Amino acid sequence: MKKIILQLSFIFIFKGILFAQNNFTPEKMFQLKRVGEPVLSPSGDKLVYSARAFDLKENKGNTDLFLYDFKLNSTVTLTADANSNESSPSWSSDGSRIYFLNDKGGSSQLWSINADGSGLTQQTFLEQEINMYGISPAGNTIWLAMDVKIQAVQGNEIYSDLPKATGKVYDDLMMRHWDSWEDGSYSHLFVASFADGKIASKPVDLMPGEAYDAPMKPFGGNEQISWSADGKTLAYTCKRSSGVHYATHTNSDVYLYDVESKQTFNVSGGMLGYDKDPNFSPDGKYMLWLSQKTDGNEADRIRLFLYDREMKTKIELSEKFDYSIEATCWSSDSKKIYFLSVINATQQVFVYDFSITKGSPIKQLTNDLADFTGMTLAKTPSKKDIMVCTRMTLSEPTDLFSIDLKSGISKQVTFNNKEVLSSITMGEVKKRMVKSSDNKEILTWVLYPPGFDPAKKYPTLLYCQGGPESPVSQFFSYRWNLQLMAANGYIVVAPNRRGLPGFGSEWNDAILGDWGGQSMRDLLSAIDDVSKEAYVDTNKRGAVGPSYGGYSVFWLAGHHEKRFKAFISHCGVFNMESMLATEELFFLNHEQKGLYWNKPMPKGYNEFSPHRSLSNWDTPILIIANEKDYRVPYTQSLEAYSAARLMGVPARFLSYPDENHWVLKPQNAVMWQREFFKWLDTYLK
Numbered sequence: 127m128k129k130i131i132l133q134l135s136f137i138f139i140f141k142g143i144l145f146a147q148n149n150f151t152p153e154k155m156f157q158l159k160r161v162g163e164p165v166l167s168p169s170g171d172k173l174v175y176s177a178r179a180f181d182l183k184e185n186k187g188n189t190d191l192f193l194y195d196f197k198l199n200s201t202v203t204l205t206a207d208a209n210s211n212e213s214s215p216s217w218s219s220d221g222s223r224i225y226f227l228n229d230k231g232g233s234s235q236l237w238s239i240n241a242d243g244s245g246l247t248q249q250t251f252l253e254q255e256i257n258m259y260g261i262s263p264a265g266n267t268i269w270l271a272m273d274v275k276i277q278a279v280q281g282n283e284i285y286s287d288l289p290k291a292t293g294k295v296y297d298d299l300m301m302r303h304w305d306s307w308e309d310g311s312y313s314h315l316f317v318a319s320f321a322d323g324k325i326a327s328k329p330v331d332l333m334p335g336e337a338y339d340a341p342m343k344p345f346g347g348n349e350q351i352s353w354s355a356d357g358k359t360l361a362y363t364c365k366r367s368s369g370v371h372y373a374t375h376t377n378s379d380v381y382l383y384d385v386e387s388k389q390t391f392n393v394s395g396g397m398l399g400y401d402k403d404p405n406f407s408p409d410g411k412y413m414l415w416l417s418q419k420t421d422g423n424e425a426d427r428i429r430l431f432l433y434d435r436e437m438k439t440k441i442e443l444s445e446k447f448d449y450s451i452e453a454t455c456w457s458s459d460s461k462k463i464y465f466l467s468v469i470n471a472t473q474q475v476f477v478y479d480f481s482i483t484k485g486s487p488i489k490q491l492t493n494d495l496a497d498f499t500g501m502t503l504a505k506t507p508s509k510k511d512i513m514v515c516t517r518m519t520l521s522e523p524t525d526l527f528s529i530d531l532k533s534g535i536s537k538q539v540t541f542n543n544k545e546v547l548s549s550i551t552m553g554e555v556k557k558r559m560v561k562s563s564d565n566k567e568i569l570t571w572v573l574y575p576p577g578f579d580p581a582k583k584y585p586t587l588l589y590c591q592g593g594p595e596s597p598v599s600q601f602f603s604y605r606w607n608l609q610l611m612a613a614n615g616y617i618v619v620a621p622n623r624r625g626l627p628g629f630g631s632e633w634n635d636a637i638l639g640d641w642g643g644q645s646m647r648d649l650l651s652a653i654d655d656v657s658k659e660a661y662v663d664t665n666k667r668g669a670v671g672p673s674y675g676g677y678s679v680f681w682l683a684g685h686h687e688k689r690f691k692a693f694i695s696h697c698g699v700f701n702m703e704s705m706l707a708t709e710e711l712f713f714l715n716h717e718q719k720g721l722y723w724n725k726p727m728p729k730g731y732n733e734f735s736p737h738r739s740l741s742n743w744d745t746p747i748l749i750i751a752n753e754k755d756y757r758v759p760y761t762q763s764l765e766a767y768s769a770a771r772l773m774g775v776p777a778r779f780l781s782y783p784d785e786n787h788w789v790l791k792p793q794n795a796v797m798w799q800r801e802f803f804k805w806l807d808t809y810l811k
Contacts, residue, residue, distance in 0.1 A: 219265035246388035262357030298369030305786035361404035425595035553612035590671030621652035642734030684739025
């Protein structure tokens with residue numbers, strides 16, 4: 127009998143060890159490579175892409191380049207220097223060489239390598255670092271984005287006799303943006319001729335003396351700049367504005383620069399919202415760009431515009447398409463446009479077909495339970511277009527997939543994380559439609575712990591999305607990873623509440639001026655609906671979220687009516703009036719339909735500001751803030767923490783002096799996860 131008991135004990139212990147080995151952990155998450163967007167060779171037989179790996183012990187990451195060969199069905203490493211990062215790959219026009227940026231030696235310069243991995247060569251030795259670049263399809267011209275000093279703001283620049291003065295002097299707004307203080311330097315575009323892999327003429331500054339950035343900060347990239355096929359015209363995005371106007375308006379434009387005449391033309395003049403991301407057709411006749419109609423509304427529907435270069439006319443192609451467009455890609459014959467758009471909580475590939483004259487020319491191409499996040503297209507020697515996309519799900523990090531352009535069927539091409547993923551057991555993800563308080567349908571993702579047993583009861587988390595206009599799609603996050611929450615034994619409820627894209631403009635815009643209204647009722651409807659299930663332990667529920675999700679947690683803390691036993695707010699808005707310390711003030715003004723001194727005062731500042739309901743706080747809360755976060759200043763979290771402690775509410779404050787709105791450094795990120803689950807486990811298990 128003892129022998130049988132010992133054998134059974136061994137089996138249970140073995141199963142426990144096996145489950146522990148298969149469990150998703152923060153440490154395993156940092157073993158995953160983060161795959162960048164692919165670039166197909168001109169003939170479509172190869173693709174190059176970047177992937178970033180992390181060394182948790184060394185607390186750093188390293189980016190290398192990889193080459194996939196369709197004929198050989200194999201992936202090889204092109205670069206593997208632990209002391210440098212290689213990024214932004216592009217092909218030579220004949221497909222023989224690959225260009226990229228390399229920060230070896232502390233200065234980012236243009237390098238190249240043969241497609242077979244030989245001939246690694248540094249191509250530029252400029253005094254300035256190259257932030258971004260783009261070689262024309264013809265291979266004869268190149269644009270460079272490099273920082274140029276325009277203004278003196280530092281004390282030691284203004285007063286030469288005070289070399290150790292650290293003060294900064296400003297006379298207008300936007301003295302800081304995202305996570306950086308303005309230092310008087312701006313990203314300018316330069317154009318030069320290009321031959322044999324080298325810059326063949328002195329780069330010409332397209333914006334001499336101008337205190338503007340191109341691409342736009344803080345997140346603008348190569349997508350904001352485009353060459354015409356012949357390399358004679360450069361289209362670029364710029365927000366030619368400064369000070370108070372820059373802080374309170376979103377009006378950016380798309381400009382065309384003629385390399386020969388050196389003349390610049392504003393294509394989108396008179397259009398008042400964001401205009402960005404130009405993209406020339408391969409035949410050179412047209413140019414696309416993305417446009418938002420309303421000045422000040424960063425979450426306005428993103429429309430697709432077409433510019434006829436010969437006729438000098440522009441038209442909207444997406445007038446009857448009630449969703450936002452995220453990226454574009456031309457077919458090689460210039461007769462189709464592929465683009466990405468969020469629909470029903472997934473991001474899919476769509477196609478605009480110019481040959482369709484009856485009915486809608488826009489069709490959804492893919493229909494995966496996944497998010498496609500980037501596209502590259504090339505024409506094979508057989509004159510057939512092929513497409514490769516980056517793709518991810520809630521359970522799978524980004525990897526590369528080919529897309530059949532007739533059926534829309536996707537097929538995985540690379541398996542960058544196969545080994546790590548094979549050692550992890552992910553929880554099941556289910557789509558659940560929940561009735562809202564006004565009888566609408568709320569698409570809600572519900573994630574279950576690995577080995578879920580419906581006969582048991584589980585602690586349950588309500589995930590509150592940020593944005594506020596960001597979809598709860600099939601995203602794989604390296605911080606707010608819903609599978610990691612499930613792996614720690616929690617059921618996760620993630621609703622696409624009011625204010626999120628992918629369900630039409632009316633649903634998306636419903637949150638404007640109503641932060642504490644229907645969107646909050648949607649969150650409560652979702653957790654209440656799932657809580658009807660017998661496997662939800664209603665005595666062990668928590669609510670967590672970042673940014674607007676952090677605001678949601680602060681709001682729910684004063685209005686949850688005893689539903690929750692624990693809260694976690696990351697970089698959340700607590701006091702709407704003091705949010706005037708943010709940088710992009712157009713956001714606050716548009717979202718709240720005015721500023722707090724307007725009469726009458728918009729209800730976002732009194733009725734919907736979480737600090738107004740502080741007297742109802744009674745639930746333990748973990749508050750996280752990052753000192754380099756200028757979007758939601760960390761003082762918001764400080765106010766909330768101080769108030770909670772003065773109210774006698776159990777609270778913990780986690781602060782990072784070296785992180786912005788996100789947590790990016792490996793050891794900080796793992797610490798973040800440990801504190802996150804330590805707090806939840808204390809009050810929900």
